Amino acid sequence: MTDSVLISGVGVVSPLGRSMAEHLQGLWSKQHGFRRITTYDTTAAEIVYAGEVQDLTHIALPNRKLQKLLNRKDLLGIAAAHAALLDADMQSDGRNPDRHGVFIGSCSTQIGDFIPYFETAPACIGADGLSFDSNRFGRDCLNDINPLAAVKVLLNGCLAHVSQQFNIQGANTSVMDGEVSGLKALRMASNAIKRGELDWALVGAMTAPLDPFQMGQAKAKGLLAPQKGLACEELQDAVRPFDTAAIGTLLSEGAVFFVLESELSYQRRKAPKPAYARLLGMTESVCTGADKDAGMLKCLQKMRSHLSAGKYAPGLFITNNVGESNGDNFTAYQLMRVLAHFPAQIAVTNLSGQSGYLAEASGLLSLVHGMSMLDKRIALPVTNLRESSASAASLPLLKEPRDLAACQVLTANTNIFGQTALCAIEPL
Amino acid sequence: MVITGIGLVTPLGVGRQTTWAALCAGKSAAGPIKQFDARNWPVNFACEVPPFLLSPNAALKHQVPSLNRPNTFALEAAFEAMTDANLSGDDTGASDRLGISVGTGIGTIRPQDIVRILSGHDMNDGADKLAAFLEQGTSGSDLAAMNHPALLAALLAERWGADAYASTFTTACAASSQAVGYGMRAIVQDDADIVLSGGADSLAGELLLAGFCLLGVLSQRKNSPETASRPFDKKRDGLVAGEGAAMLVLEEREHALKRGAHIYAEIKGYGESENAYRITDLPEDGKGAIRSMSAALADAGLTPADIEHINAHGTSTEQNDRVEALAIEQVFYESGSAPVITASKSQIGHFVAAAGAVEAAIAVLSLVHQCVPPTLNLEEPLTGKTHTLRFATTCTKQPMRYVLSNSFGFGGTNASLIFGASHD
Numbered sequence A: 001m002t003d004s005v006l007i008s009g010v011g012v013v014s015p016l017g018r019s020m021a022e023h024l025q026g027l028w029s030k031q032h033g034f035r036r037i038t039t040y041d042t043t044a045a046e047i048v049y050a051g052e053v054q055d056l057t058h059i060a061l062p063n064r065k066l067q068k069l070l071n072r073k074d075l076l077g078i079a080a081a082h083a084a085l086l087d088a089d090m091q092s093d094g095r096n097p098d099r100h101g102v103f104i105g106s107c108s109t110q111i112g113d114f115i116p117y118f119e120t121a122p123a124c125i126g127a128d129g130l131s132f133d134s135n136r137f138g139r140d141c142l143n144d145i146n147p148l149a150a151v152k153v154l155l156n157g158c159l160a161h162v163s164q165q166f167n168i169q170g171a172n173t174s175v176m177d178g179e180v181s182g183l184k185a186l187r188m189a190s191n192a193i194k195r196g197e198l199d200w201a202l203v204g205a206m207t208a209p210l211d212p213f214q215m216g217q218a219k220a221k222g223l224l225a226p227q228k229g230l231a232c233e234e235l236q237d238a239v240r241p242f243d244t245a246a247i248g249t250l251l252s253e254g255a256v257f258f259v260l261e262s263e264l265s266y267q268r269r270k271a272p273k274p275a276y277a278r279l280l281g282m283t284e285s286v287c288t289g290a291d292k293d294a295g296m297l298k299c300l301q302k303m304r305s306h307l308s309a310g311k312y313a314p315g316l317f318i319t320n321n322v323g324e325s326n327g328d329n330f331t332a333y334q335l336m337r338v339l340a341h342f343p344a345q346i347a348v349t350n351l352s353g354q355s356g357y358l359a360e361a362s363g364l365l366s367l368v369h370g371m372s373m374l375d376k377r378i379a380l381p382v383t384n385l386r387e388s389s390a391s392a393a394s395l396p397l398l399k400e401p402r403d404l405a406a407c408q409v410l411t412a413n414t415n416i417f418g419q420t421a422l423c424a425i426e427p428l
Numbered sequence B: 001m002v003i004t005g006i007g008l009v010t011p012l013g014v015g016r017q018t019t020w021a022a023l024c025a026g027k028s029a030a031g032p033i034k035q036f037d038a039r040n041w042p043v044n045f046a047c048e049v050p051p052f053l054l055s056p057n058a059a060l061k062h063q064v065p066s067l068n069r070p071n072t073f074a075l076e077a078a079f080e081a082m083t084d085a086n087l088s089g090d091d092t093g094a095s096d097r098l099g100i101s102v103g104t105g106i107g108t109i110r111p112q113d114i115v116r117i118l119s120g121h122d123m124n125d126g127a128d129k130l131a132a133f134l135e136q137g138t139s140g141s142d143l144a145a146m147n148h149p150a151l152l153a154a155l156l157a158e159r160w161g162a163d164a165y166a167s168t169f170t171t172a173c174a175a176s177s178q179a180v181g182y183g184m185r186a187i188v189q190d191d192a193d194i195v196l197s198g199g200a201d202s203l204a205g206e207l208l209l210a211g212f213c214l215l216g217v218l219s220q221r222k223n224s225p226e227t228a229s230r231p232f233d234k235k236r237d238g239l240v241a242g243e244g245a246a247m248l249v250l251e252e253r254e255h256a257l258k259r260g261a262h263i264y265a266e267i268k269g270y271g272e273s274e275n276a277y278r279i280t281d282l283p284e285d286g287k288g289a290i291r292s293m294s295a296a297l298a299d300a301g302l303t304p305a306d307i308e309h310i311n312a313h314g315t316s317t318e319q320n321d322r323v324e325a326l327a328i329e330q331v332f333y334e335s336g337s338a339p340v341i342t343a344s345k346s347q348i349g350h351f352v353a354a355a356g357a358v359e360a361a362i363a364v365l366s367l368v369h370q371c372v373p374p375t376l377n378l379e380e381p382l383t384g385k386t387h388t389l390r391f392a393t394t395c396t397k398q399p400m401r402y403v404l405s406n407s408f409g410f411g412g413t414n415a416s417l418i419f420g421a422s423h424d
Helices: A020-028 A064-069 A072-087 A111-119 A134-144 A148-152 A157-165 A178-194 A212-220 A232-237 A263-268 A292-306 A325-341 A359-376 B016-024 B061-066 B069-084 B111-118 B127-134 B141-146 B151-160 B172-188 B206-215 B253-258 B287-300 B318-331 B352-369
Strands: A005-013 A100-105 A172-175 A200-207 A254-262 A277-286 A314-318 A347-349 A408-414 A419-426 B002-010 B030-032 B045-047 B098-103 B165-169 B194-202 B243-251 B265-274 B307-311 B340-342 B402-408 B413-421
Touching: A005 A020, A005 A072, A005 A178, A005 A263, A005 A359, A020 A359, A064 A148, A072 A157, A072 A200, A072 A254, A100 A157, A100 A178, A100 A359, A134 B206, A148 B206, A157 A172, A157 A200, A172 A178, A172 B165, A172 B265, A172 B413, A178 A200, A178 A254, A178 A277, A178 A359, A178 A408, A178 A419, A200 A359, A212 B127, A254 A263, A254 A359, A277 A292, A277 A359, A277 B165, A292 A325, A292 A408, A292 A419, A314 A359, A325 A408, A359 A408, A359 A419, A419 B151, B002 B016, B002 B069, B002 B253, B002 B352, B016 B352, B061 B141, B061 B151, B069 B151, B069 B194, B069 B243, B098 B151, B098 B172, B098 B352, B111 B141, B151 B165, B151 B194, B165 B172, B172 B194, B172 B243, B172 B265, B172 B352, B172 B402, B172 B413, B194 B352, B243 B253, B243 B352, B265 B287, B265 B352, B287 B318, B287 B402, B287 B413, B307 B352, B318 B402, B352 B402, B352 B413
Parallel strands: A100 A172, A100 A200, A314 A347, A314 A408, B098 B165, B098 B194, B307 B340, B307 B402
Antiparallel strands: A005 A254, A005 A277, A200 A254, A277 A419, A408 A419, B002 B243, B002 B265, B030 B045, B194 B243, B265 B413, B402 B413
């Protein structure tokens, strides 16, 4: 049993870069990750920009033959998992594979993934354009579908591929709870390590929403910032979390993986580089009643009650809202309710303006940002924040970079179902 | 850790008592597919849940229009389980000590749903036109929401005021066993006093059935559906699609005793592993299954000799049953133990993400009734390498203290649960 769990490796594949170094370089040099979509044909589309990961062919995959079995989310996940293992110097660690685990917070297989099933079947569609002849489909069309289509839509595809590629045989799971998925996977892995079942675990989350169906759904919900007539360079300040001029967001794809390790394992293997941070605590809650903004508050109260006296002292809170007014307001309301539980000098920031809406992967990405800010001893301000919106006016949002002492960093995600997960890390 | 409520919706009937009676009577639920026209499909039979009306209090009124087929099963099973546990009264408002832990799949998107999304688009147009059409976002949002894997946990949390936490496991055939295992751990680590845990899925709809047809894992016995699912039989030729839901109320023992709850059984241990092998195959040496069962034994503080019955994953596919039999022989029979094995899929088919919870519930009922339901169609049982494996081919009465339930997921996740007889 161990109480101390470290983040000893990080892999990032994001619109800002195909490695953690590239991503952080882009972050600190104030670049954004938005560019013209190339994963599908946007010639006739209105939405032409998103946070797309560039040129995945350059990503070092352990087995290139795998690519035909992988959908986009799994490809992103494997790339980030490989990078995290390399970063932690775990690539040659073939000992005790049953002491190594994998925990994935995944995005869902998308409706668009099933359309290839039915592209073969126009003859089965009735004259009314709505009915479907199932019997004819089963008789005439099934044989025209590539059997690999069934493997590609597996919800746990990333878990299966990662464990196979890296020979990880211990505790494992794949969870799918929207935006809280990544932090939830982190918590499950941390608990498995604390129970003594694992020496280390790969923990990751990925999101891959760049298909026209999902773009359409996001647009219909009013999530997306208008793009018509904009040049790519003008997207620099398109996403403005907490800002009075916030007009929506851009969808992004990416994956973030950690190697989470017991301190004992880390010391025993004489890891060649310092770990990034210690996982201090994680909590979850659900708000099913009328009190919908209480999720973060309940998580913080649980965390405080779980930590021994004096161990709770956050200095930086990174939120994951993305410049869409409903989400921004909701986050602001939640934050207002927890301010009394924060030290007076806490800084609140948000960097979604550079990376876009990374959904399931956003919580883990915020932890990467937090570790980088702790390393540089500088807290970055909220991206593109000029004037706080009414709901965020009294929040301690960072508008300029600030010196950051060693402190605890918190981040939280809430999904559309009212589930919240909160995570705290601290420097070593 | 104890189980204080059980709810089942299976092809053998709605409700745990109906299902249990049919299991013990040796009934098969397999028959021609009724939920769509499958007459000329390569496989046209399955184990389907019979039509039923959702109990009035199983779902909140506004939830009903958003229920897909498996989620309807799940809400009914949850209502039965919570009522069984005496937790369905009007005074059970939102509770920060009640959690949800479920295993789910990709839902039941039907071809006509996709057709509806594509309605108005000429499929002969190019990819650019299709993209432009889809990004209009004019239809399909209800379909995406209804079939989101996380929706079931959210529905259950809202219906039952479960504010402690809600988790959705998506590890295919191991998903709901993991949901039960992690539900148990959530109580151990004080996240909740009670967890409503289980799973729901349907393999009998067009989409998943098409996928499994493509993978070539379904039995081809069209002329005799009731003999098609034959786990551990030498003449097995594939699995039979099934559907349904199971929900278990897991509860901290003292909490259950304090409120005077009926205790079905104890949940003694949970183990899991990953095959780290080919995505569609199992390692021939059964190492993943062996590790999963061994880990559950260690977690329960038991030895192989303590396990008197195994509810096997037993899919009726050539590889699973051969490898699982090998693993069971190695863990149990090699150490002198000889648990009686049964495979519930012979009667109800394969529920995929819900299989683990359903079979866990059946294992618990086996303990309660001290009776192992039969494996149907087991005419020529697989033999072990050096031991004769004991299969229940009829409803077998025997004293049991501990039983184990296996689930091995497509993609490599293995999960094993151990239950113990209640002494209360």
